[in-house]
Amino acid sequence: MTITSTTSSAASEQQAVTTRQRLIALLGQPWSGVAILLVFYIGLLIVFTLLTPFFFTLRNMMAIGSNIAFMGLMAAAGTPLIIAGGLDLSVAAIAGLVGVLLAVLHGDVGINIWIAALAALLLGAFIGSINGLFATRLKLNPLIVTLGMMSIVSGAALILTGGLTKPLMVPGFNWIGSGRLFREIGGGIPIPPILMIVVFVILSIVLRRTRFGRFVYAAGGNAEASRLIGLPVERVQMILYIISGVSGAVAGIILAAMLGAAAPNAASAHLLTVIAAIILGGTSLYGGRGSVWGTLLAVLILGTLNNGLTLLDVSSFWQDVTRGVVLVAAVSLDQIRTRALGD
Numbered sequence: 512m513t514i515t516s517t518t519s520s521a522a523s524e525q526q527a528v529t530t531r532q533r534l535i536a537l538l539g540q541p542w543s544g545v546a547i548l549l550v551f552y553i554g555l556l557i558v559f560t561l562l563t564p565f566f567f568t569l570r571n572m573m574a575i576g577s578n579i580a581f582m583g584l585m586a587a588a589g590t591p592l593i594i595a596g597g598l599d600l601s602v603a604a605i606a607g608l609v610g611v612l613l614a615v616l617h618g619d620v621g622i623n624i625w626i627a628a629l630a631a632l633l634l635g636a637f638i639g640s641i642n643g644l645f646a647t648r649l650k651l652n653p654l655i656v657t658l659g660m661m662s663i664v665s666g667a668a669l670i671l672t673g674g675l676t677k678p679l680m681v682p683g684f685n686w687i688g689s690g691r692l693f694r695e696i697g698g699g700i701p702i703p704p705i706l707m708i709v710v711f712v713i714l715s716i717v718l719r720r721t722r723f724g725r726f727v728y729a730a731g732g733n734a735e736a737s738r739l740i741g742l743p744v745e746r747v748q749m750i751l752y753i754i755s756g757v758s759g760a761v762a763g764i765i766l767a768a769m770l771g772a773a774a775p776n777a778a779s780a781h782l783l784t785v786i787a788a789i790i791l792g793g794t795s796l797y798g799g800r801g802s803v804w805g806t807l808l809a810v811l812i813l814g815t816l817n818n819g820l821t822l823l824d825v826s827s828f829w830q831d832v833t834r835g836v837v838l839v840a841a842v843s844l845d846q847i848r849t850r851a852l853g854d
Contacts, residue, residue: 548792548808555812559819566822573701577769579814580703581606581762582781583807586788587710588758590806591718592751593789595744596731596798598653599642599752601660602759603782605635608668609763610773614677624684632760638664639756643749661782668775676774679767688768703765710758714803723747731798784813787837813837 560567585602592599609631616627642660646653679685691699718724729737730744737744759778767773792809794801813834820830 545793545802545805545808548805548812552808552812555815563822566819571818575814575818576704577701579810580707581766581778582785583707583810584710584758584762586785586806586810587714587803588755589785589789590794590801590803591714591727592755593794594731594798594801595727595748595751596734597646597748597751598657599755600657600782601638601642601664602755603778603785604661604664605638605756605759606763606766606778607775608664609635609760610767610777611668611671611677611775613764613767614679614773615671617681618677618679624681628764631764632757635756635760636753639753642756643752646752647745647748665779672775674775676772678772680771685768685771688765703769711803711807718803728799783834787834788813791837
């Protein structure tokens with residue numbers, strides 16, 4: 512009887528070990544995180560569709576796409592940066608400053624709106640390069656560097672406007688934020704989500720199909736080993752900081768075009784959502800692992816969550832609580848996966 516019991520116990524332990532090994536192997540698959548997010552997103556769509564008849568309509572889906580586009584652009588560029596071991600907390604502040612710069616250059620100075628937009632892109636690249644210089648050349652902590660830059664940029668935007676919103680109604684320019692293509696499809700697809708998808712596709716190709724993309728993962732996976740074999744870790748990170756700055760500028764341009772106005776803090780409130788989307792999408796805070804498609808799904812989840820809660824008339828205060836819970840859950844999930852994989 513004792514021998515039988517011991518044998519049964521050993522078999523149960525072996526089965527538990529095998530199950531754990533299979534779970535770890537499953538988590539280790541590159542598609543596992545994206546698959547989990549896709550299932551969760553479909554479940555979210557079903558829940559909100561059952562709770563409110565106004566949710567699953569073409570008009571509302573288009574509205575979700577437009578509302579998340581500028582956040583998606585920032586999250587898309589932030590994904591390879593975090594994969595490479597960097598971090599940019601100033602990107603949303605850059606978006607706010609860019610909108611202000613457009614309004615000042617066009618409305619107050621009289622510069623052509625498209626020249627002003629070009630200047631805004633150059634400003635985003637310049638701020639990104641400053642972040643990259645301090646983080647890569649001077650070896651300062653990117654959290655502190657970009658947090659300080661966020662404060663500087665936000666303060667500059669407030670100084671330029673006195674804390675007030677400035678109008679920016681230029682029909683040709685506003686079309687970027689409110690125009691539509693393919694009008695035969697339910698009245699048309701808004702421009703912002705189209706631009707967002709294009710950016711995600713380009714970044715996905717770069718990360719998965721180019722030598723630069725392999726350098727990104729190597730830089731975040733083991734920076735010191737990458738340096739020893741001759742990989743340009745600092746140069747890769749510098750380029751990614753510049754791309755992040757430019758993404759903030761593009762997001763600021765789109766947001767100003769959508770609103771028809773420039774507010775200094777228009778995008779700052781969405782920084783938490785951007786960071787949450789990147790981490791929820793499976794990008795490791797330790798670097799070396801991540802996917803832009805996971806980030807896109809996470810942006811869709813967070814945008815859909817906000818939209819569904821708004822349709823259900825849930826207080827904005829509780830929506831803030833929900834975003835915070837999602838961020839904490841995302842970081843916790845990242846830690847669990849990292850420990851399970853033995854990283």
